Amino acid sequence: MAAYLRRRLLQAALTIWAISIISFVLIELPPGDFVTSYVDRRASQGIPLPPDEVQVLRVRYGLDQPAAQRYLIWMGRLLQGDLGVSWIRGQPVSEIISDRLWLTMAVSLAAILFTWAVALPVGIYSAIRQYSAGDYLFTLLCFAGVGVPNFLLGLLVMYLGFVWFDADVGGLLSARYVDAPWNAAKLWDLIQHLPLPALVLGTGGTAYMIRILRANLLDELSKPYVLTARAKGLSEVRLLLRYPLRVALNPFVSTAGYLLPYLVSGSIIVSMVMSLPTVAPVLLSALMDQDLYLAGTLVLLLGILTVVGTLISDLLLLRIDPRIRFRGTS
Amino acid sequence: MSEDWILSVRDLKTHFFTREGVVRAVDGVGFDLAPGRVLGIVGESGCGKSVTALSILGIVDHPGRIVDGRILLRPAHGDTPVDPGHGDTPVDLARLDPPVDLARLDPTGRQIRSIRGGEIALIFQEPMASLSPVHTIGQQISETIRLHRRVGRRRSREQAVEVLRSVGVPDPEEGAKLYPFQLSGGLRQRALIAQALAGEPRVLIADEPTTALDVTTQAQILDLLRDLQKRRGMAVILITHDLGVIAEMADEVLVMYLGKGVERAPVDLIFHSPEHPYTRALLNSMPGLGAAAKQALPSISGTVPPAFRRPAGCSFHPRCLEFLEGTCNRREPEPVMVRPDQEVLCLRREPEEPSQTRKNCPKTDKVYRNRTLRPESGHFSPIEQESRD
Numbered sequence: 001m002a003a004y005l006r007r008r009l010l011q012a013a014l015t016i017w018a019i020s021i022i023s024f025v026l027i028e029l030p031p032g033d034f035v036t037s038y039v040d041r042r043a044s045q046g047i048p049l050p051p052d053e054v055q056v057l058r059v060r061y062g063l064d065q066p067a068a069q070r071y072l073i074w075m076g077r078l079l080q081g082d083l084g085v086s087w088i089r090g091q092p093v094s095e096i097i098s099d100r101l102w103l104t105m106a107v108s109l110a111a112i113l114f115t116w117a118v119a120l121p122v123g124i125y126s127a128i129r130q131y132s133a134g135d136y137l138f139t140l141l142c143f144a145g146v147g148v149p150n151f152l153l154g155l156l157v158m159y160l161g162f163v164w165f166d167a168d169v170g171g172l173l174s175a176r177y178v179d180a181p182w183n184a185a186k187l188w189d190l191i192q193h194l195p196l197p198a199l200v201l202g203t204g205g206t207a208y209m210i211r212i213l214r215a216n217l218l219d220e221l222s223k224p225y226v227l228t229a230r231a232k233g234l235s236e237v238r239l240l241l242r243y244p245l246r247v248a249l250n251p252f253v254s255t256a257g258y259l260l261p262y263l264v265s266g267s268i269i270v271s272m273v274m275s276l277p278t279v280a281p282v283l284l285s286a287l288m289d290q291d292l293y294l295a296g297t298l299v300l301l302l303g304i305l306t307v308v309g310t311l312i313s314d315l316l317l318l319r320i321d322p323r324i325r326f327r328g329t330s
Numbered sequence: 331m332s333e334d335w336i337l338s339v340r341d342l343k344t345h346f347f348t349r350e351g352v353v354r355a356v357d358g359v360g361f362d363l364a365p366g367r368v369l370g371i372v373g374e375s376g377c378g379k380s381v382t383a384l385s386i387l388g389i390v391d392h393p394g395r396i397v398d399g400r401i402l403l404r405p406a407h408g409d410t411p412v413d414p415g416h417g418d419t420p421v422d423l424a425r426l427d428p429p430v431d432l433a434r435l436d437p438t439g440r441q442i443r444s445i446r447g448g449e450i451a452l453i454f455q456e457p458m459a460s461l462s463p464v465h466t467i468g469q470q471i472s473e474t475i476r477l478h479r480r481v482g483r484r485r486s487r488e489q490a491v492e493v494l495r496s497v498g499v500p501d502p503e504e505g506a507k508l509y510p511f512q513l514s515g516g517l518r519q520r521a522l523i524a525q526a527l528a529g530e531p532r533v534l535i536a537d538e539p540t541t542a543l544d545v546t547t548q549a550q551i552l553d554l555l556r557d558l559q560k561r562r563g564m565a566v567i568l569i570t571h572d573l574g575v576i577a578e579m580a581d582e583v584l585v586m587y588l589g590k591g592v593e594r595a596p597v598d599l600i601f602h603s604p605e606h607p608y609t610r611a612l613l614n615s616m617p618g619l620g621a622a623a624k625q626a627l628p629s630i631s632g633t634v635p636p637a638f639r640r641p642a643g644c645s646f647h648p649r650c651l652e653f654l655e656g657t658c659n660r661r662e663p664e665p666v667m668v669r670p671d672q673e674v675l676c677l678r679r680e681p682e683e684p685s686q687t688r689k690n691c692p693k694t695d696k697v698y699r700n701r702t703l704r705p706e707s708g709h710f711s712p713i714e715q716e717s718r719d
Contacts (some may be wrong), residue, residue, distance in 0.1 A: 222391075223459055224454050224456055224459040224460040225459060225460050225461055225462045225463070227384070227389060227391075227454065227460070228452075228454055228460045228461065228462075228522070228525070229462070230387075230389045230446070231387055231389055231446055231447060231451070231452040231454075232446060232447035232451070232473070232474045232477060232525065232526075232528075232529065233443040233444060233445075233446040233447035233448060233474075233477045233478065233529070234443070234473075234477065235438070235443060236438055242473075243462050243465075246464055247462075247463065247464055320464070321464055322463075322464055322466075322509045323463055323464070323509070323511060326509065326511070326512065
């Protein structure tokens, strides 16, 4: 087990390193750089930059150096814990994203909880009452849930909130808490704001999860070991929870790892529509501005989240499924 | 039949209501099971053997349902307060508590659940798939123990090890900690048997317990079953398509074809004076040690008809060597007692055949020969030569 863990941690480190290179390349790929987009912006405002100043800016941001060297500079600073400074905002990256990162985690966690809280019972119901009226109803809702873009759902929720309750349901914090320091009241305010974004962000994943759980459970329910368990006198509820559900839960655990990055990158439009102060809109604007340190940090962060999440869900899978445990490690 | 039974199945009918139509998987099966005896149920795949077993425990899956018949279980002696003044008189089974009709119980209710595993236990044919892949053998057995006995977690674990020891698992303490996929096929089947025995049932139903095993292991498992049956005095229903297993294990035999019990008799009569044409055909298709090496194995001509298109009259008639046009394809046979303990479901064995039918169809032999020699039947059955018309 320890050897397995060591191997997995080494793999994770290598994967994150590879992600850092890929994210750097991705940010470099579009034509031009931060200075050219800055020059363009100035020109469109009618205040063109003189060419010698452009050159000064290039040197200042290190853009005159070859890409490989710039990558090494970026990495070197990262390893010392320095995320760099956002060029366009003139603020340290860590300052820009720290609060947003926590809010992002909060929203994502709420969305995941929503997904599980709904998908688990509905998936089970749909499987054990296959082809019942309720199953058909949920199937319909699931297809709608997968099909409707979540930002549209966000708009709808906000519209209904406005029409029915005369309330602005956007945002994650009430105005008076936005710049306040964190305390219990602010946390409570956040928790009160979470359900609607969680619903909007989680619907697609929930619908998908319901279908997966239903299909898996149907597979398991027809296996002979279920009949054996029934033949030994277990009640239906205990039987369901102890045997087929336990096996059918694997996808829940294995998808938990990449649910988080999926939620972050999938929430860009929703965050803008519902004015959620998550990292997603920042990522979008940083990419558009070619703001290397900001964009690079965020992409790398998402990569790390994915790798760590996958590692955690793999370890959980080992824990709950002995078939993996004994084949994976020996 | 005698009144000395603990389980009596009477005219059981279990049908499956599918979109395509009704499949009559079990369509009139009856037998009595005496304490300490082994009843063999034999028949081809799809004849309703397994559904009979599932029906007894009330665990037939949707869309299947018991539509008719009774499944009577006599309550255990211990449950019945016998008149204390007559403690020494032998217990008259027939006078004890009235039997429970399992077919009438709520299939998810408490009573049937205490019977499942506790009174009647079931061993399935595929030991790998029949054990949970994510629980250890010990966990699965001790769960059964806790369901049927008032014991704590720790005690039940110790008892699980004991049961594993009693079915011949070497090093049962370690064996209990293993998962099914870590065991060999034979050990898995032993574990499955151990789980069935854990609730100390009075009736054990073994559904093709040796089918998935290699021949050496088969023999060991059969020895084990017989040994356990003797030691515990259990009544056993052994479901198989292997007549060799029947010959070795069974006291009585029920032959099934297309959901019906077609012949029921003690094992000696089944092998030495079978009455139903289907039983005879089955016996003929058994490989024997004495047969010439290159001789083709006799087989029953034709195939089992599709589930939705049951032949009219006797459902075996299209494949029967004693087929009688106008009778067998018209009338449904009624059970006939050909000997005091031998019951057959065959129109040709009914004492009086209506003479009219005979007249209508004088050339019965021709008809049947043409049938067996039809090219699409796939093979020509050598049984034909022995037909005694």
